[in-house]
Amino acid sequence: MKNPRTIQIAIIAGIVLLVGFLFSQDIKGLVKPKEDKAAMPAEQPQTNGLNITEVSATAKNLISNAAANEFNVLEKAYQKASGEEKVNQAKVLAKKWDDLEQPVPSALYLEEAASGQPTLVNWLNAGDRFLKAFDSTQDSLIKADVLQKANGAFGKAIAIDSANLDAKTGMGITIVNGLGAPMQGIAMLLDVVKQDPKNFKANMNLGLFAIKSGQFDKAVTRFEDIINKIKATPDAYFYLATAYESLGKKENAVNAYLQSKKLAANPTLSNFIDKKVAELKK
Numbered sequence: 001m002k003n004p005r006t007i008q009i010a011i012i013a014g015i016v017l018l019v020g021f022l023f024s025q026d027i028k029g030l031v032k033p034k035e036d037k038a039a040m041p042a043e044q045p046q047t048n049g050l051n052i053t054e055v056s057a058t059a060k061n062l063i064s065n066a067a068a069n070e071f072n073v074l075e076k077a078y079q080k081a082s083g084e085e086k087v088n089q090a091k092v093l094a095k096k097w098d099d100l101e102q103p104v105p106s107a108l109y110l111e112e113a114a115s116g117q118p119t120l121v122n123w124l125n126a127g128d129r130f131l132k133a134f135d136s137t138q139d140s141l142i143k144a145d146v147l148q149k150a151n152g153a154f155g156k157a158i159a160i161d162s163a164n165l166d167a168k169t170g171m172g173i174t175i176v177n178g179l180g181a182p183m184q185g186i187a188m189l190l191d192v193v194k195q196d197p198k199n200f201k202a203n204m205n206l207g208l209f210a211i212k213s214g215q216f217d218k219a220v221t222r223f224e225d226i227i228n229k230i231k232a233t234p235d236a237y238f239y240l241a242t243a244y245e246s247l248g249k250k251e252n253a254v255n256a257y258l259q260s261k262k263l264a265a266n267p268t269l270s271n272f273i274d275k276k277v278a279e280l281k282k
Contacts, residue, residue, distance in 0.1 A: 050145045052108040059102045071096065087116040094129070103133035104146060111149060120160045120167075127153035127170045134177070144178075151179045165192050169202045176209050198230045207236075211243055219243035234264035250280045 056075065060068040074096065078089040090113040097106035107129035114122035130150035134143055151174040157167035169192050175185030186209060192202040207222035223240035226233075241256035254277050261273040 050104070050108060050142070050149070052105065052112070055108060056097075056105045059097065059100075059105045062102070063100055067100065084117070087113045090116065098129070101136075103129055103136055104142065107133050107146060107149065111153065114153065114156070118156065118160075120157055120164065123153050123157040123160065124164075124166050124170070127157060127167075131170060131173060147174055147177055147179060150174050165196055165199065165202075168192050169199065169205075172202070173205050176205060182209065182213075200226065200230050203230060204236065204239075207239060207243075211239060211246075216243045216246045220247070232259075232263065234260045234266075234269070237263065245280065254280050 056071065060071060063071075071093070074089070074093050078086065078093060081089045090109045094106045094109035094113065097103070097109065107126060110122070110126040110129050114126045127150050130146045130153060133146040134150060137143055137146070150170065154167050154170035154174065157164060158171060161167065168188050172185040172188030172192065175188065176182050177185075186206065189202045189206050192199050193206065196202070203222060203226050207219050207226065210216070210219035210222055220240065220243045223236050223243065226236045227240065237256045237260035241253045241260060244250075244253035244256055257273045257277055257280075261270050264270075
């Protein structure tokens with residue numbers, strides 16, 4: 001008979017491959033649980049550094065020629081600008097890249113805006129966009145770079161307002177994902193939830209960490225609370241289903257997967273869930 005722990009790890013590993021490929025833009029990918037490492041300091045990720053000119057050039061290869069030409073014009077205006085005008089031009093470029101679902105160049109321009117106008121809001125916006133880039137990219141080097149930059153942005157936000165919950169949540173997320181001892185990040189997220197029990201982002205990341213560390217019972221409790229008390233979202237149901245499946249509670253998993261499918265109304269997600277439900281009903 002297979003060890004239950006082995007079965008759980010196999011389930012998560014399979015979901016990593018499928019979800020990472022199918023839903024990187026909509027639902028965060030899961031990672032295989034690492035046993036007995038939750039309280040250990042994580043290794044600092046290797047980074048190469050991000051160059052805004054190179055990143056923008058790469059992103060232009062993914063869009064139409066007309067859109068690329070529009071960016072060329074905006075970039076020239078940005079390079080010639082100074083002071084408040086340069087900050088505003090950076091924000092325009094960031095918005096344009098975000099509209100095209102290119103969070104890396106978008107985040108870099110928001111970082112430029114925050115550097116030129118270092119307000120709490122600007123640093124929070126930059127940090128959030130770097131986290132979006134972290135969630136959406138599958139390139140390990142870029143993930144490491146944007147996570148470092150998110151950490152730096154939230155650090156500057158905390159320096160401005162050490163009590164700001166959005167800044168503390170963002171910082172906690174970067175730590176949990178590899179920039180320090182995971183339990184330090186968990187402590188920050190728990191402190192946020194203590195002050196704001198309905199903080200969606202902090203609660204979601206606590207649930208994700210529970211899955212990553214193999215604490216599936218805690219994950220079920222966390223995601224059920226999110227769904228019932230905060231917000232019933234497709235990804236909350238998806239991760240609840242994952243936790244149930246890992247515990248061998250197939251009926252509960254099926255119901256949660258179907259709720260995720262219903263709320264998302266996404267053909268790709270629907271196809272994946274249909275296959276998953278068929279497997280669970282065998």
